[in-house]
Amino acid sequence: MKKITTWVVISVLSIVFAGCAVMPPKKHITELYDPIYHPAYNYAPKQNASTPAGYTVGVLNMRFEYEVVPPGSYVVNTGLGSQYQKDFVKAFSSGLEKIFISKGMKVSGPYDSYEEMTYPERSRCSFLVQPVVKLIFRASLANKRRLEEYDGPEGQGYTYLGGDFELVTSAEMEYVILDPLTQEKLERHKISTDPVGEKALGIFVQYVTRNSKGEITQKSWVPIWKDSHHRQEDNTVIIMGKSLDKLFTQYMAKVDGLVSVEEFNHLNQFKEELKERKRY
Secondary structure: OHHHHHHHHHHHHHHHHHHHHHOOOOOOHHHHOOOOOOOOOOOOOOOOOOOOOOOEEEEEOOEEEEEEEOOOOOOOOOHHHHHHHHHHHHHHHHHHHHHHHHOOOEEEEEEOOHHHOOHHHHHHOOEEEEEEEEEEEEEEEEEEEEOHHHOOOOOOOOOEEEEEEEEEEEEEEEEEEEOOOOOOEEEEEEEEOOOEEEEEEEEEEEEEEEOOOOOEEEEEEEEHHHOOOOOOOOHHHHHHHHHHHHHHHHHHHHHHHHOOHHHHHHHHHHHHHHHHHHOO
């Protein structure tokens, strides 16, 4: 009887200790991942011209740059972040094309640069247009706290930190009209838009550095997208797509209000005077 009792006790203890050794975290960190956002970049022009305007407009792709405030507080060029930017630039050209067509104009392009255009392509255009955009990303992190319920077992899993991340995105924008043969600026419109604010849960994982004896020498927190065992498209990057989508709609609406056949008629007269002066 003693042997049986002893065997039962040992078995129970073995199960308990084994369970402790492989006990998973109470919750899995993937529960805190936001869904991937895919910007629509949709804009429907306000009007549809009934008669042709008689102009062909060449579209140059956007000149795009950005600034992060304070420097180093936000990483823009992650895999998903870079894709958001590429799609943003492409969508602008497509949006401009829709606007010009809605005003009764023909469109040539888009072209990556003026240098890419051949002389026949330039000469067929009445005007060239190019959007110029500088985005300013203002990032902040507040209310940092441990996410202990998502931690793995001591020494066997990841340790997490969370924080309330806010991204406020504003834009300095220009809509530039150029002479297609000289590249001389005929008109430049500066466009202001309202800042766009988005919030998300920022998630960080603890990195531990050990010396040759196995002793911990340093602990640091890094965004989860920097760790290959976690999803690379983290929440703080996903909200960039939401911000760009909203800014796109604002900008297209402003440009739609600026583009007019009347302005091109006026600029065409000036262009002819320029052509006479430069004799090309």
